Amino acid sequence: MIETEAWVLHQGDGSRQPGQLVLEQFSFSEPDDTEVLAEPLYGTWEGNMTHAMTRNPVDVCRLRMERRIVLGNAGVVRVVETGKNVTRCRPGDVCVVIPIGKPDSQGYPIEVYGYDNRGSVGLLAKRTKLREDQLIPLPRETRYSLLQWAGTSVRYATAWDNWRVTWACWRSQWTNGIAPTPHVWGWGGGVALAELLLAKRAGCRVAMIASNSERLRQISALGITPVDRREFLELSFDAARHGADIDYRTAYAAAEVAFLRKVRQLTDGQRVSIFIDNIGTPVLRATLKALARYGVLTTVGWEGGTDMQFRRPTECIGRHIHIFTHGSSYEGGDAAIADAEAAGEILPVGDDVYDWARIPQLAEDFAAGRIRGYFPIYKVNGA
Numbered sequence: 001m002i003e004t005e006a007w008v009l010h011q012g013d014g015s016r017q018p019g020q021l022v023l024e025q026f027s028f029s030e031p032d033d034t035e036v037l038a039e040p041l042y043g044t045w046e047g048n049m050t051h052a053m054t055r056n057p058v059d060v061c062r063l064r065m066e067r068r069i070v071l072g073n074a075g076v077v078r079v080v081e082t083g084k085n086v087t088r089c090r091p092g093d094v095c096v097v098i099p100i101g102k103p104d105s106q107g108y109p110i111e112v113y114g115y116d117n118r119g120s121v122g123l124l125a126k127r128t129k130l131r132e133d134q135l136i137p138l139p140r141e142t143r144y145s146l147l148q149w150a151g152t153s154v155r156y157a158t159a160w161d162n163w164r165v166t167w168a169c170w171r172s173q174w175t176n177g178i179a180p181t182p183h184v185w186g187w188g189g190g191v192a193l194a195e196l197l198l199a200k201r202a203g204c205r206v207a208m209i210a211s212n213s214e215r216l217r218q219i220s221a222l223g224i225t226p227v228d229r230r231e232f233l234e235l236s237f238d239a240a241r242h243g244a245d246i247d248y249r250t251a252y253a254a255a256e257v258a259f260l261r262k263v264r265q266l267t268d269g270q271r272v273s274i275f276i277d278n279i280g281t282p283v284l285r286a287t288l289k290a291l292a293r294y295g296v297l298t299t300v301g302w303e304g305g306t307d308m309q310f311r312r313p314t315e316c317i318g319r320h321i322h323i324f325t326h327g328s329s330y331e332g333g334d335a336a337i338a339d340a341e342a343a344g345e346i347l348p349v350g351d352d353v354y355d356w357a358r359i360p361q362l363a364e365d366f367a368a369g370r371i372r373g374y375f376p377i378y379k380v381n382g383a
């Protein structure tokens with residue numbers, strides 16, 4: 001067995017009480033011939049880690065049928081030892097993690113390493129083991145820092161895979177081959193931001209919605225139009241309250257009007273052609289209203305709620321295409337990393353860097369919306 005120090009999440013008692021990270025010894029079986037023993041260097045805190053801590057929508061420990069788990073699905077690791085059948089990486093290589101826990105027949109993740117994949121030991125541990133198809137060695141002469149790779153690589157790979165499908169769907173609608181230049185907007189965090197960079201590179205007019213000044217500054221610095229969510233903060237749809245609470249309904253209606261006015265203003269009245277929505281339920285109703293005819297609604301996440309309600313005739317007659325994807329395959333991740341390196345377009349990492357001892361503080365700050373930028377980092381073995 002390998003013994004290591006780790007920040008561990010314990011199974012809940014079924015009451016949906018949020019969990020805590022506890023610093024403990026954790027053990028796992030020796031890597032087999034197809035696996036790698038690795039030292040995590042830097043990780044990035046992601047939405048799914050908060051979903052796991054808050055046991056929302058599920059208690060991931062119960063889902064995995066494990067009493068204690070180690071989270072952490074995105075970051076960079078140093079390879080320590082490789083099994084004798086491993087060919088893609090060698091001891092000493094620094095790799096980004098592509099968190100395919102359990103792949104389907106096309107190589108896409110059904111379960112995510114360091115999240116819902118049973119038996120996986122995530123990056124909140126001083127040592128872990130991974131399969132070689134979960135690791136992409138970084139270019140030796142990379143132009144980016146390890147902190148940048150840790151913060152952005154998985155988000156970029158997820159965005160890259162989703163954008164490939166979204167762009168193909170959008171373009172498929174113009175049989176004469178002449179597609180209009182689309183307006184692409186994004187709700188969400190780092191994944192939406194990465195996808196907007198890809199859209200910009202494809203020649204689209206791009207805008208991102210955010211609610212803090214540092215994020216709005218970063219969006220603008222990347223050449224993306226910033227849209228300040230604080231102008232319509234009450235835009236958070238809740239069907240039950242909408243039916244029962246007149247004050248809520250009035251405030252929501254005013255926020256929706258303000259949002260749609262902003263959309264028309266920034267799109268010359270045309271509305272949005274492609275809306276990247278990784279938030280879900282609270283913004284879906286307004287997002288669909290903001291979507292132009294032939295519009296594409298695309299998503300990889302459900303930060304604010306999982307359920308969708310919409311009127312099928314409105315969507316059909318509006319010729320709206322809905323796209324759902326999640327993580328990338330190994331090949332997609334590999335292509336995305338190569339693309340990020342070649343394009344010189346990896347995303348910035350701000351001041352949100354937490355030492356090993358302060359990881360619980362990072363969990364708290366993320367859940368409370370106190371992270372200033374998009375790519376919060378935690379240090380494991382990195383300097």
Ligand SMILES: NC(=O)c1ccc[n+]([C@@H]2O[C@H](COP(=O)([O-])OP(=O)(O)OC[C@H]3O[C@@H](n4cnc5c(N)ncnc54)[C@H](OP(=O)(O)O)[C@@H]3O)[C@@H](O)[C@H]2O)c1
Pocket residue numbers: 046047048154155156158187188189190191192209210211212215229236278279282283300301302303304326327369374
């Ligand atoms: N990271 C990945 O590779 C990956 C892969 C698949 C799926 N996902 C899922 O995709 C979702 C987004 O992940 P992410 O990493 O891009 O985001 P993130 O970095 O976690 O940021 C989410 C941001 O969304 C905004 N937001 C939250 N609630 C909102 C609401 N009710 N209305 C409008 N905006 C709201 C907030 O931005 P402001 O505070 O600036 O308004 C928040 O910081 C998560 O559910 C995640 O699990 C992520």
